[in-house]
Amino acid sequence: MPENKMPVPRATTASPYDSQPTPTNASVPITRFRDGNRFLSNFWFVPQGVSFDQMTGPTVEHVFQAAKTLDRHQRGAILNARTALEAKTLGQKVDLRPDWEFLKLGVMAALQGSKYSDPQLAALLIATDNAHLEEGNHWHDTFWGVCSCSAHDAVGENWLGRLLMIKRSLLLA
Numbered sequence: 819m820p821e822n823k824m825p826v827p828r829a830t831t832a833s834p835y836d837s838q839p840t841p842t843n844a845s846v847p848i849t850r851f852r853d854g855n856r857f858l859s860n861f862w863f864v865p866q867g868v869s870f871d872q873m874t875g876p877t878v879e880h881v882f883q884a885a886k887t888l889d890r891h892q893r894g895a896i897l898n899a900r901t902a903l904e905a906k907t908l909g910q911k912v913d914l915r916p917d918w919e920f921l922k923l924g925v926m927a928a929l930q931g932s933k934y935s936d937p938q939l940a941a942l943l944i945a946t947d948n949a950h951l952e953e954g955n956h957w958h959d960t961f962w963g964v965c966s967c968s969a970h971d972a973v974g975e976n977w978l979g980r981l982l983m984i985k986r987s988l989l990l991a
């Protein structure tokens with residue numbers, strides 16, 4: 819019998835497409851920005867600096883907090899703060915620009931772009947693979963992170979984590 823006339827064998831096993839769901843290989847979620855994942859925090863020192871709107875600071879936190887105001891002196895004081903925590907504290911006392919609530923997500927996205935233009939930080943972010951990212955915290959940050967404390971049971975919108983995951987996708991695109 820010519821080879822191309824061989825009877826088609828009956829399928830005796832299920833198609834591979836009928837088998838068990840494909841494992842997703844999802845990486846372990848990163849729910850705390852500490853230890854080896856501390857670089858994901860906005861408090862992380864970025865050697866080449868982080869820039870936005872003609873401001874440069876040593877951490878995302880410095881520039882983010884400075885961007886809350888249009889007052890040049892307040893901006894300067896925040897950018898010169900000795901630590902990110904000090905910048906955050908000063909940022910809570912500024913004359914808030916009236917459009918801040920509309921701007922803050924875009925400012926944070928731009929700052930992540932500036933931070934991860936550093937190739938070493940970009941490589942670290944890419945190395946998180948497809949892990950879910952969220953800044954679990956106990957300081958009641960339910961907008962940028964997810965708070966677990968006596969008042970919150972893992973409550974938060976996780977906008978920092980979402981922006982980081984978007985940035986990671988853009989780095990791989």
Ligand SMILES: Nc1c(N[C@@H]2O[C@H](COP(=O)(O)O)[C@@H](O)[C@H]2O)[nH]c(=O)[nH]c1=O
Nearest residue numbers: 859860861879882906909957959962978
């Ligand atoms: N990472 C981190 C904090 N988180 C940062 O605080 C900022 C919240 O700013 P605001 O919108 O002004 O409430 C935001 O950048 C968030 O990532 N806060 C801390 O006290 N310690 C920390 O280690």
